Amino acid sequence: MPVAHMLEGPLSVDVLGRQDPELAEILLGELERQSTTLQLIAAENFTSPAVLAALGSPLANKYAEGYPGARHHGGCEIVDVAERIAVERAKALFGADHANVQSHSGSSAVLAAYAALLRPGDTVLAMGLPHGGHLTHGSPANFSGRWFDFVGYGVDPESGLIDHEQVRTLARTHRPKAIVCGSISYPRHIDYAAFREVADEVGAYLIADAAHPIGLVAGGAAPSPVPYADVVCATTHKVLRGPRGGMLLCGSELAERVDRAVFPFTQGGAQMHTIAAKAVAFGEAATPAFTAYAHQVVANARVLAQGLAAEGLAVTTGGTDTHLLTVDPAPLGVDGRTARGRLAAAGMVLDTCALPHPDVRGLRLGTAALTTQGMGEAETVRIAVLFATALRDESAGRGVREEVRDLTGRFPPYPAH
Ligand SMILES: Cc1ncc(COP(=O)(O)O)c(C=O)c1O
Known part of the structure; x- marks a missing residue:
């Protein structure tokens, strides 16, 4: 197989192949599929071999509930360093006061942002799902739609652009506790300053769900939500090219609330192999x-x-x-x-x-x-x-x-x- 060289080495598919050829075949088959077809899914990317190495490392064995220096488990002194590096790199990369790198996914990061800022039953204004909002922006099939009262804004049917007048009118009418800006399919830059202005006018928090553009932000190819949003949620895969996972960025005044919203409120043990892989990706993204x-x-x-x-x-x-x-x-x-x-x-x-x-x-x-x-x-x-x-x-x-x-x-x- 032409791509099999990727998976050589002591912690590799060679080992898996000897023990479980059925699964090894699946790994190689997927690698072959990814390598011989064109991946045009906007949410996908190829992580570097270094990111894959961190993901497939013995850090996957470590339980580490809590935060560096304050864990519920022993033996965390080395993985603590990995998490501190990931946090420092994320803060430097995005110019944020605080970063939490423990969210298992983009959805977990959004859940934590809501948990940090909202109470069940609060009103939230977000892009409607038919216009490009994510499941976590109020789908009735998702916790967000079940636990919060979502109001949806949309895009202009002719231009396809976010209708900021509608955002303002809905915000004035519904007085949301938070406004979410971010989408799964909006192809243009988000005007974070315009959202901030409306949020300030109605006294709402601004949550930027930058799952998609965050990699472009890291590379200076898209405007940053960090100066405008109270909390930024993001994925670390997609353009950012890290492992599948999530993260949160915020100012120091919300740092403790955000951290507590991730652990212990919505998650248990941090996945240290993924956090190490995030650190690797942040390092790559700073080049x-x-x-x-x-x-x-x-x-x-x-x-x-x-x-x-x-x-x-x-x-x-x-x-x-x-x-x-x-x-x-x-x-x-x-x-x-x-x-x-x-x-x-x-x-x-x-x-x-x-x-x-x-x-x-x-x-x-x-x-x-x-x-x-x-x-x-x-x-x-x-x-x-x-x-x-x-x-x-x-x-x-x-x-x-x-x-x-x-x-x-x-x-x-x-x-x-
Ligand atoms: C805007 C937005 N928010 C949240 C998510 C959720 O990320 P995950 O699939 O990692 O839970 C996505 C994923 O595509 C997204 O596009």
Whole structure:
């Protein structure tokens, strides 16, 4: 298998293969899938081998409830150092007074932010789910919708841009305890100052759910919510390229509340291997190479948006400022779900998503992963053409699949040095 070199070594799939070939086969099969298809899911990326090494390390064995210097378990003196490094790197990277790096996921970080600032039954104003809000922004299927009274703002159906007048009107009417800004599919920069102004006017906390843009913030390619939000929640995967996980940033006045909201209120033992991997990723994100990467991610996304528009797809807001874009494939004669299937058959993996027009499923794409592979504007221009070719004509899928295999072969996510 061409990518098997990634998993060599004493703590590797070699060992797993001898003990449990069935599972080893699955790991290698997934690595092969990721390496031979195009990962266009806007929330995904390829972590570095160093991040993977931390994740697969004996730190996974350690129980460490509490915080460095104040643990409920013995033997934490070494993992304490890992967590302190992660916290210091996160604070420096984002210019925050305080960082909590223990959240197991982005959703856990949002839960902790609510736990720190709200009481059950409080009113919260957030982007409505049909417009791009996350499950944790008030879905009735999620704790957020069950325990809080969510009011949803939206995007303008014509421009696709956040309707700040609507945000202000809803805030004045409902007097929320908190306003959440952040989305799973908004392709433009969030105007944090505008949200702060409304929050101040109605006396609400501002929570920025920066799960998506936080990696661009780290690389200086998107504005930072840190100076504006009371609490910033984020994921450490996605553009940031760390392990799957979450984190919270806040000012020192809320530090204790946020820490207590994570542990012991919503979580138990910290996952020290993941925290060490977060530290590795923060270290990587502080380098000039990552700054260049973040800007290239945006340049590629812009080129992809232009290319898809030129092929006739309807690009929401006419383009993007970030790593993601959403498109309606209807002008090419296919709906979102059919399109996703055709693209999958052609080796392009992505999600469907809500669009500003109610009841229309579009497609959400991102350029974080392909940029990590080293693809630039020239490759992205070609990807737009392949994308539209696979959509227009189902029978062209096989040819596109071959070209995708060739492209990904030239830009392996984990090259053998
Ligand atoms: C805006 C937003 N918030 C929260 C999350 C939740 O992250 P996780 O899947 O790690 O729980 C996501 C994930 O995509 C997201 O986009």
